[in-house]
Amino acid sequence: MQPPCEAACPAGVKIQDYISLIAQGRYLEAIAVIRERMPFPSVCGRLCYHPCEGECNRGLVDEPVAIMYLKRFAADYEFKMRPPLPAPPEVTKPERVAIIGAGLCGLTAAQDLAKMGYPVTLFEALPFPGGTLRWAMLPYRLPGQLVDWDVQHILALGVELKTDTTLGKDFSLGHLKAQGYKAIFIATGANKSRNSSRLSAEIIAEGALIFGTVWAVHAVGAGHQAAISIDRYLCGEPLAAADTIPIPVVRRDRAELQEKVLRGQIKLAARAEMPLWEPLETTLGFIEMESGYSEEVALREALRCLSCGAGAQCLEEKCSACLTCVRLCPYGAPTITLEGAVTMRLEQCLACGICAAECPAGAIFMKGYAVDEISRMIGEKAEAIKGDKPFIFLFTCSYHTTTREYKDFPENVIHINLPCIGRIRTIDLLKAFEHGAAGLGVVSCKGGECRYLKGDLRIKERVNYVKGMLKEIGFEESKIELFELDSLSDTEWLNIANLMLERVS
Amino acid sequence: MIIAERKPLNEILDMIQGVEGIKELLVVGCRECVTVCFAGGEKEVAEVASALRIALNKEGRKIEIEEEMTQRTCENEFVDAISEKIKGSDAVLSLACGVGVQTIVERLPEATVFPGVNTTFYGRPTEPGIWNEYCAGCGNCILHLTEGICPIARCSKNLLNGPCGGSQGGKCEVDPNIDCAWQLIYDRLKAKGKLRNLEEIMPPKDWSTASYGGVRRTSRQDAQK
Structure with missing residues (x-):
């Protein structure tokens, strides 16, 4: 089972994991989890259309968890603390990959491919990486130094960057092939340039190029997809992966949740508002209007997460059917089936961990808060x-x-x-x-x-x-x-x- | 099921330290009865092993302690499945019932095996964390005569013909936590309108089917190989 927020995220961010790390005060670990799938938390902590929040089951209790603002909190915390950048992973693959366009999509693909062990070169027509959001966004909407900080995390992985280099002017696809690049990814994205529509086996074009402007989170999602396809191509596999069985999503029922509220099993807690700077400060300084969550507010907000599907799971081969979980669970999540077996009703579980801690057989594990x-x-x-x-x-x-x-x-x-x-x-x-x-x-x-x-x-x-x-x-x-x-x-x-x-x- | 309880850790330590030359100790639990009664499941194995490490470390004794589980320690095959692990250790601390300890010894005659639990009775949890004796394994069940309440296991004096004089307010004089079995039998008979059954005198019990008749054994031809 997967939580609805994660199922809704086009970039596949492990939302529940980072919310739980924030709730434990482990902010730097939280941002590391975010960066795995969302290399631009500065952007998506501010400008995302957050489909995750629309699906959040907490919305059936009171209001959805402020997932986007929590992401921004973790990103801001990291920016304040400036921990060391990641070490470059070992280059284990011989095939060089060229990515044309150092926007969100291209940079995401570069991050993934570098982590897979490929040597990656980014070609960017502009003098700096970061794409449309870096040059088109005014600082009161998205401070540029935050995007730069995100980009540094990707370049730190050993990704080579060539700026002021335009496809069709400074180089051609033929040049790249001649230089030994085994895969070329055109990720020129949402800006006006459309230099190439030629597609061959070596070339994969990103969503924005083909379908027009998309949200940042979709550009990142397309970058992940491209990296997978490029890897498959270079490994000699078909570009599209075989169909996989979709993971079921934890959907909860409003009436059942409201009943839990009435019984006092779930306590109501209002969603934390985004605090604003004083209007005068914003106007004079031309800075962001939203000041971001304080630590206190972020902790409180993260603790509102219902941990959907992150709760108790039973390893049947270890279970002795002692019924300890059935007897101790405050929410009645474990129950006895008509056939007489013990089963965990994951959708009833609030992931308190009591059963896992008490199980004498060591048969219960928690998906989240392990x-x-x-x-x-x-x-x-x-x-x-x-x-x-x-x-x-x-x-x-x-x-x-x-x-x-x-x-x-x-x-x-x-x-x-x-x-x-x-x-x-x-x-x-x-x-x-x-x-x-x-x-x-x-x-x-x-x-x-x-x-x-x-x-x-x-x-x-x-x-x-x-x-x-x-x-x-x-x-x-x-x-x-x-x-x-x-x-x-x-x-x-x-x-x-x-x-x-x-x-x- | 069989109920057991962990021996006090100081007794376990005394057993281990009483044998010279133990460098590696294997703590073995069982996934059946002793798991369910919180005496020897995976959780208890980890806790006992950890507590022993803490204690031995304090005394400066270097004993490597490892943890292992069996599905059911009283079965040859399940013991055989961990025999390499056992042979690789200098001694075993078994958290299975007494039957389990002896199974290990029979399968691996060289092994030194310590009992980590006291095997106490056949019973059940009447509420979480509380286990009560319900059966004495006497080998000749009379529950149909006593309205489903066993006076052998649940009367402190194993009386067959009504309570003794120590039954007070439904409780046993031996311990006020014990319900008087004969009070329970009386109440059930009364509720069912069968009090006259009590007029039937039960003859003295033949204890030969209990352990007084020697070591017991049952067999079944059609289950044999």
Whole structure:
């Protein structure tokens, strides 16, 4: 099953994945997920017609998740932080590919082909890459330096760029063939130049050239398609891939969702508005009117996602039909069929992770917010910090906070923030100790405030169970402690971290 | 099903540390009864293995701990399927029931196998996280005489002809968490208008079909090879 937002995206962006990473405060990982399929988040964070939002199931509860604005938030955050550009992938294929036109489509194809290992050269008639949006958009609509930043990510992959080079004037297709290019992709796009309509086996023309001007997101989608076809062509396969079975889309029912709202299983939350700069500032500075989400607003907005289809899935070969999931799910998603088997009703699941954490058979995995990823994260972070100084873990809930930037934590505090800590398994808590942690602080909501209804109750039991285990192996039970706080309690986190540090040192 | 519960970790540690020369320990779980009763499924295997690593690390003992599952440890074939893994370890900590432990030993006589759980009874979860005894495996079922409630397994004194004097308010004098089986039988008989059945005196039970008659074995010709 795939979420409707992703099914609707012409560029195939893994929307749910990046929304969930934003919800966890993992913004740079979120933008990396976006760049995989949408190399121009600056553009599509501002100017997309966002078909994803029209399909968003959250719209049946209150309003769709502001997917486009969240994409912009992740892009703006990255632009502010300026992490290192990606390293060029290894060139593993001998066939050189020429792409004519360094617009969104051509650049997208260049990114994909470079990642596949092809040496790629872009030929651009203008003095700079970026295409129509780079030269036609006024800075108050789309600041040019953001497009440049996006382009840098593609060029960093080892893509060669030749500007001021016009097809038909400075070179011909024949020249390119003579120079040894094995595939030529004409992606001259939405501007007026239409230099070539000659199509041969080596040449694939993009959608805009053939069909006229399209949305940026379609240009990117066409770039992905072109890269696949070029790869297939160079591998000697037919250009069009064989038909694949479409992945079913999670469609939810308004009445059923409204009933969940009435029962308190889904809490209403208004879509965050895009904040605007003061009109005077925009006019004087000739800058964007929309200022972008603050971190607090972005976190809140990302947490509105219903995680359609990202929830629990059962590995039948492992399932012992113990019924634990049926008994503990707050939403009645797992159920017993007429034939007497246990089945997960994915469309009922809100991906809280309780069942996956409790399943004694290890038979349940979460498509999104992978629970086993928590153990991996614990291991990596602990190994990175290991030294002579004792260190502790602090587990907190994203729903309690307005920011991920807790720069005040001492360096021997490893902070893991998750959308509901009810998804932390007993084994995760043990793994933290196994990797050398001296103590664990677990911050949970006060009874009844959990967004997922039971996450707070489950984590309480797990912490108590681990206390019992610690006692049995001769450790102090106080090495792990649960702190039940009111929501938006992040101001207390530092105190809790210090308390735990004091306790273990 | 068979109910078991994990042994305290300090007892498990004592067993392991009581044997010299263990460098590699394989923790083996079972996907049947002990998974369902939270004693030896994949989750428990991971947790026990992790807790042992934490404890051994603290004591500075270097034991590699690996994790493995069987579909049903009491079957030759399923044990054989992981025999290479077992042979590659110095010892096995089995989280299967006692039958599983012995199956491993029979199939791999060289193996050192520790029981990681106490096998307790035949029962069922009456609510999540609570398991109660329902059957004693006495080998001669009389549930048709007692309205479907077993006085052998569920009466603390295994009485056959009504409650003892310790039945108070429907609870057993041995432990107030135990329902008096004879109260339950009485209530059901009364509801069905069959209280007169109680006038029928049950003769002393023949315990030879229970384990008092020696080690038991059943066979079925048509199932044999």
